[in-house]
Amino acid sequence: MEAAVKIEVCSSCGEEIEVVPGYVKWCEYCLDQVHERKYEKPPKHWMARVFDWLGRKQGKQLFEAVRSHQTEKPGITIKTIIAFIMATLIHMTSLLLFGVAVYCLIALNQNIAAIFAGVVLLAISWLARPRVQKLEKDEIVHTADELPELFDLIDEVRIALGSPKIDGVVINGDYNASIGYYGWKKRAILKIGSSLWTVLDHEERTAMLSHEIGHLVNGDLNRHGYIGSALFTAYTWVHVLIPERKTVYDMGLLDYMDEINPVGLGPLNWLSQQIQRVLAFFPKVLFLTLLYLLYQNMQRAEYYADQLAASVAGREALIGTLKKLEYSETYLYSLRKTVIANDNTHFLTELKEQFNLMPAKEKLRIQKISELEKARADDTHPPTAYRLQYIESRKQHKPLITTDSARMKRIELELAAYHEKAANEMVELYRYYNYS
Numbered sequence: 001m002e003a004a005v006k007i008e009v010c011s012s013c014g015e016e017i018e019v020v021p022g023y024v025k026w027c028e029y030c031l032d033q034v035h036e037r038k039y040e041k042p043p044k045h046w047m048a049r050v051f052d053w054l055g056r057k058q059g060k061q062l063f064e065a066v067r068s069h070q071t072e073k074p075g076i077t078i079k080t081i082i083a084f085i086m087a088t089l090i091h092m093t094s095l096l097l098f099g100v101a102v103y104c105l106i107a108l109n110q111n112i113a114a115i116f117a118g119v120v121l122l123a124i125s126w127l128a129r130p131r132v133q134k135l136e137k138d139e140i141v142h143t144a145d146e147l148p149e150l151f152d153l154i155d156e157v158r159i160a161l162g163s164p165k166i167d168g169v170v171i172n173g174d175y176n177a178s179i180g181y182y183g184w185k186k187r188a189i190l191k192i193g194s195s196l197w198t199v200l201d202h203e204e205r206t207a208m209l210s211h212e213i214g215h216l217v218n219g220d221l222n223r224h225g226y227i228g229s230a231l232f233t234a235y236t237w238v239h240v241l242i243p244e245r246k247t248v249y250d251m252g253l254l255d256y257m258d259e260i261n262p263v264g265l266g267p268l269n270w271l272s273q274q275i276q277r278v279l280a281f282f283p284k285v286l287f288l289t290l291l292y293l294l295y296q297n298m299q300r301a302e303y304y305a306d307q308l309a310a311s312v313a314g315r316e317a318l319i320g321t322l323k324k325l326e327y328s329e330t331y332l333y334s335l336r337k338t339v340i341a342n343d344n345t346h347f348l349t350e351l352k353e354q355f356n357l358m359p360a361k362e363k364l365r366i367q368k369i370s371e372l373e374k375a376r377a378d379d380t381h382p383p384t385a386y387r388l389q390y391i392e393s394r395k396q397h398k399p400l401i402t403t404d405s406a407r408m409k410r411i412e413l414e415l416a417a418y419h420e421k422a423a424n425e426m427v428e429l430y431r432y433y434n435y436s
Contacts, residue, residue: 059375173426
């Protein structure tokens with residue numbers, strides 16, 4: 001049941017607005033208080049400002065380009081070729097550093113300076129070594145033997161899309177879903193967030209699975225692994241040359257490159273800063289350029305995965321999924337409320353209740369925030385508003401797969417224990433980091 005609505009006057013434009021107790025008070029006419037992000041400051045560093053501007057401009061151009069074509073499968077382009085060349089040069093440089101380090105330690109082992117240089121280069125080579133994506137130690141991979149009903153639906157989706165086999169599924173408490181190749185054997189692992197799965201209806205769940213599996217059809221995950229490893233190496237070079245307490249994992253990639261700055265006082269430290277900045281300039285430009293090339297390709301891949309998902313599950317199912325993905329504030333509120341209650345409140349039950357109680361004006365507020373979002377060159381996903389407009393511009397066809405209630409009920413019973421475990425772990429994790 002929707003909460004009682006009050007009528008108040010907007011202090012900014014004077015229009016009468018509806019106010020729902022317990023939710024953000026905002027004006028749908030002038031968008032006053034719709035979201036605090038509209039007061040964000042622009043990047044300070046000139047390089048970050050250029051990168052931010054380029055991301056917004058190219059994001060809009062990419063949206064217009066994919067909307068005007070029937071198929072947008074990412075392929076080999078000039079940008080992709082440049083990205084591969086840059087990534088290869090970075091990997092070769094890392095190998096060269098390792099070779100020089102070994103030479104200094106073996107061939108010049110009588111020279112103390114050479115030994116010291118060899119140790120330093122060896123350490124840098126180790127830090128910047130190529131990486132493969134790995135699962136966390138606490139992530140359990142489930143197979144078709146454990147989840148036959150779910151894998152039956154997954155197989156139906158992947159066959160419809162012409163996708164490779166899914167090797168396993170990880171069930172966690174996230175309000176998200178993802179897919180990727182993990183380990184040196186490159187196993188295709190699908191991650192399903194119990195929180196997201198819980199609030200989706202039958203068709204939307206199929207749309208979510210179709211979108212993620214669509215990335216295997218794209219072929220973009222293979223490219224991202226090679227280039228992404230080089231991106232991490234370039235970031236490591238910058239971080240070694242300009243050490244900083246905050247890392248790229250504490251803030252966004254673009255924000256990190258904007259804020260990174262050595263800390264120090266006095267003339268010697270100032271001189272040291274300038275030398276570090278000069279030395280770090282090239283790897284920093286390399287990092288930003290590769291980041292731009294990689295993320296442009298990843299955003300194009302998202303559009304194509306959306307197109308595939310719409311063909312499998314239907315346009316309306318995908319639109320519903322994308323809209324619900326924007327309700328992360330409700331997810332966090334439900335999580336916080338469950339933790340604070342400290343009783344027998346079940347998180348997933350609370351989450352579903354909050355979704356059912358969400359008033360129309362709150363949904364409109366989230367929609368307006370989405371429409372105000374701008375493209376970023378350091379974001380793997382295009383703005384949701386772009387994705388929705390793109391899907392709405394596609395011709396509507398009959399879904400390739402329809403999931404009946406009985407089948408989804410069997411899947412629900414199969415996943416119930418895993419959802420319960422994932423939800424409890426998420427609650428305990430939230431409690432630990434926020435209230436311990």
